[in-house]
Amino acid sequence: MKLSRFFDDLMAVYQAEIEDLKSDSEGKNVLKARLREKAQQLPLLLPMMDSNPEMLAPAFHQAFIFMNPLALEGVISKEAHQLPAWSALTKSVRLEPWAEALAKLVLKEEGGDRFLVIAAALEYLLRGHRGAQTTTPQSEQDEDDENCSDDDYDGDDGNVGRYGRDDGDDGDDRDLDEAGADWLVEQGFDRKE
Template identity: 70%
Template sequence: MKLSRFFEDLMSVYRAEIEDLKSDSEGNNILKARLREKASQLPLLLPMMASNPEMLASAFHQGFIFLNPLVLEALVGKEEVRLPEWKSLSAAVRLEFWAEPLAKTVLAEPAGDRFLVTAAALEYLYRGVQSRKGSAAADADQDDDEQNEENDDRENGDLDGQYGRHGRDDGDDGDDYDLGEAGADWLAEQGFDRKE
């Protein structure tokens, strides 16, 4: 996915804004309360819509339902002057029920149409970053588990992993080799007589 300079610049400040809203000074998760507060302040923030859209866009965090990711992928590659009208995205993006009154407030403003498209694109990008982080963390955990198992095998002298996690043969290698017979063979090799 290729981001336009417009969305590339805005995305970092939007992400920082959401992260800032997530917790208080004691580390408690207070995102829902802060989002409600931000939504109630929306009419006061309208003058910042053109200069600092991320400040208002955060009021719409988790307020979009994305139906067609391909449309959004194309959208985030556009510069601000080339953004489509909000109505043109109706087949690709819907608002959550609680976000509809906020959207009406914003769309009543001259720059509201472009702002709502921008907010939807920022939220789409934010969710994509979060899911990639989650996926990368899961992949890293799996890689760590595999690496730890491999290190255990090395420490136990089992370089090809044939002895499992504990570095010894558990006897389940598919053949019916008798351990007693193996012991007798070894003793015979050492010069002892075979016991019958």
């Protein structure tokens, strides 16, 4: 199945929103706490449901159980005006018990039906259920990074590792601090003594 332009554009923004919620300024994982906040803020965010669904969808992060993934493959190929009703998906997608009250709240609003379909499709894409997906979901990439040895990045034979990263050694033996200081001077800062 082909990913529609609507979901291709929206998915990039939704994924960035989830990534932004994952950690605080100190790098600590705060996703669960922030998702709870998002769920509590949902009534205030409802006016944004049509214009910015990616702002509300995190309240439903991990709220969907996909019984029939093929039904979602059909949804993600559609543009916004072609989306099915939420009731058409209820046999293929179930809500976690904790999300049912949130869904009822959303369904009372105009556009709530369409929003739940969008939220389910975004979660489906985020989890990487797509059969024809060409990119690895971010969580799998993070896992891969943690499980790789240094040899995967840059071997002794001078080849760049599987991630295509170079060690930055271009024959310049200057100290890293000195190189950083030179760069800052080039940017207009005074040299630190």
